[in-house]
Amino acid sequence: MANILIVEDEQVIRSALKQLLEYNDYTVSEAGNFDEALEAIRSERLDLIITDVRLPGGEGTSLIEEAKDIPVLVMTSYASMRSAVNAMKRGAVDYLAKPFDHDEMLSAIESILIRQRQRSQLAHNGTGSAVSSEAVENDDTSTGGSPRASVKSFMYGDCEQMLKLFTLIEKVAPTDSTVLIQGESGTGKELAAKALHALSRRHDQTLISVNCAAIPETLIESELFGHEKGAFTGAASARRGLIEAADGGTLFLDEIGELPLEAQARLLRVLQEGEIRRVGSTQSRQVDVRLLAATHRNLKAMTRNNEFREDLFYRLNVMPLKIPPLRDRGDDILLLADKLLQKLLKRMDKPGISLTQAARQAIAAYDWPGNVRELENALERAIIVTEAPGITPDLLDIDFNDSQNSYLEVLATGSDMPKEIDTAKSSDLSLEDYFQHFVLENQDTMSETELAKKLGISRKNLWERRQRLSIPRPKKSG
Numbered sequence: 104m105a106n107i108l109i110v111e112d113e114q115v116i117r118s119a120l121k122q123l124l125e126y127n128d129y130t131v132s133e134a135g136n137f138d139e140a141l142e143a144i145r146s147e148r149l150d151l152i153i154t155d156v157r158l159p160g161g162e163g164t165s166l167i168e169e170a171k172d173i174p175v176l177v178m179t180s181y182a183s184m185r186s187a188v189n190a191m192k193r194g195a196v197d198y199l200a201k202p203f204d205h206d207e208m209l210s211a212i213e214s215i216l217i218r219q220r221q222r223s224q225l226a227h228n229g230t231g232s233a234v235s236s237e238a239v240e241n242d243d244t245s246t247g248g249s250p251r252a253s254v255k256s257f258m259y260g261d262c263e264q265m266l267k268l269f270t271l272i273e274k275v276a277p278t279d280s281t282v283l284i285q286g287e288s289g290t291g292k293e294l295a296a297k298a299l300h301a302l303s304r305r306h307d308q309t310l311i312s313v314n315c316a317a318i319p320e321t322l323i324e325s326e327l328f329g330h331e332k333g334a335f336t337g338a339a340s341a342r343r344g345l346i347e348a349a350d351g352g353t354l355f356l357d358e359i360g361e362l363p364l365e366a367q368a369r370l371l372r373v374l375q376e377g378e379i380r381r382v383g384s385t386q387s388r389q390v391d392v393r394l395l396a397a398t399h400r401n402l403k404a405m406t407r408n409n410e411f412r413e414d415l416f417y418r419l420n421v422m423p424l425k426i427p428p429l430r431d432r433g434d435d436i437l438l439l440a441d442k443l444l445q446k447l448l449k450r451m452d453k454p455g456i457s458l459t460q461a462a463r464q465a466i467a468a469y470d471w472p473g474n475v476r477e478l479e480n481a482l483e484r485a486i487i488v489t490e491a492p493g494i495t496p497d498l499l500d501i502d503f504n505d506s507q508n509s510y511l512e513v514l515a516t517g518s519d520m521p522k523e524i525d526t527a528k529s530s531d532l533s534l535e536d537y538f539q540h541f542v543l544e545n546q547d548t549m550s551e552t553e554l555a556k557k558l559g560i561s562r563k564n565l566w567e568r569r570q571r572l573s574i575p576r577p578k579k580s581g
């Protein structure tokens with residue numbers, strides 16, 4: 104187990120921290136002043152030093168140089184945030200403002216130790232002396248193996264907002280806290296969930312991802328919670344649900360705002376009691392599942408209209424993560440375009456293609472309503488159709504004047520549009536109008552699955568377009 108040195112002159116704080124760490128199976132050494140700390144650094148094998156800034160005999164931050172490869176976590180009071188910043192500049196790996204809570208401290212320690220282990224593994228394998236802060240190729244974000252070095256192994260981003268998000272993800276990943284990931288469609292919510300799982304202690308267990316919008320309302324409860332034999336017509340045998348399947352690991356509920364109220368009540372029970380009851384069963388079973396949830400909707404506002412349970416909202420909102428829309432990420436748009444282009448070229452085995460200057464300008468100017476997913480799709484299409492090594496703006500097929508219409512046209516191209524829409528194509532209605540018209544005309548008589556089939560799009564896509572065009576689903580009576 105890791106050996107941690109606590110450097111703190113206040114006996115009460117030192118003992119409390121020691122107790123906390125020992126309770127969590129760490130071995131602890133103590134120092135009450137600067138000289139004792141130096142002595143410990145020189146004579147003991149340490150994995151981490153946690154130090155206060157102000158110490159009798161010297162500055163805690165001066166220990167950073169002495170510690171060499173041993174990571175230093177600095178504790179500071181709110182009043183001395185400047186010294187925290189200073190400490191980070193001098194090479195501290197992290198800082199915690201006092202008073203901190205136990206979970207905060209434990210998760211900081213855990214993520215530092217994970218990073219440290221990976222660093223030494225990398226150094227040992229000769230692949231580098233430190234974990235690169237550059238994004239690395241990461242097509243395989245599945246579970247298994249050791250946790251990744253950092254969120255940057257998964258997600259590209261250099262702007263301030265994304266860096267803050269990455270820090271938060273790294274802090275919360277090793278804890279078992281429920282995380283609510285919010286952001287527009289295509290911003291990377293699912294990717295963030297994968298990163299959270301891969302950097303968690305459950306990384307070698309299953310990550311089960313469920314898109315609540317893609318499962319018919321009538322099936323969602325039995326899919327998630329399982330059912331007993333005969334629980335409903337068609338339940339010929341008992342079946343375990345997805346939550347049970349995620350036991351020991353992580354469950355990612357995407358588009359949680361679409362979860363029907365009955366299923367919300369069951370989910371609340373899982374979060375409160377750690378137990379689940381299959382549909383049609385009177386008995387509960389214990390499960391150990393970490394829940395990650397995502398939505399592009401405003402759940403808080405939904406609670407006001409009784410569309411989402413308030414108690415569940417507060418249970419989910421333990422650690423909110425907000426992913427900014429692509430248009431707010433400044434230079435990251437081009438960074439992402441370059442990285443994604445390289446990734447796609449490699450995957451599609453088409454080397455030597457690049458973006459022309461005009462295409463780069465167009466990419467930077469466009470507002471990307473479909474966010475990273477739209478950028479990725481635009482690049483993939485351009486790679487497929489380009490006949491020259493330079494991708495020109497027209498190949499991206501985005502309309503810089505009227506992005507929304509163009510986007511829908513692109514989506515519609517080549518899809519099996521229903522007859523009703525094909526006929527209407529000759530008139531001057533926009534595709535948005537056709538879509539809206541068709542959905543409003545038919546939604547009372549068709550299920551979402553039928554509508555999507557008729558439109559030649561997936562159920563998820565139908566749902567996304569409903570959101571974008573603000574066409575709510577009709578409330579089913581009875």
Ligand SMILES: Nc1ncnc2c1ncn2[C@@H]1O[C@H](COP(=O)(O)OP(=O)(O)OP(=O)(O)O)[C@@H](O)[C@H]1O
Binds near residue numbers: 287289290292
């Ligand atoms: N920061 C990023 N770096 C690299 N790829 C990204 C990043 N953000 C998103 N992507 C890619 O963009 C696509 C969309 O991301 P993802 O599915 O995670 O978005 P989402 O917010 O969950 O979308 P939705 O709400 O529609 O489910 C994926 O292919 C993902 O790999």
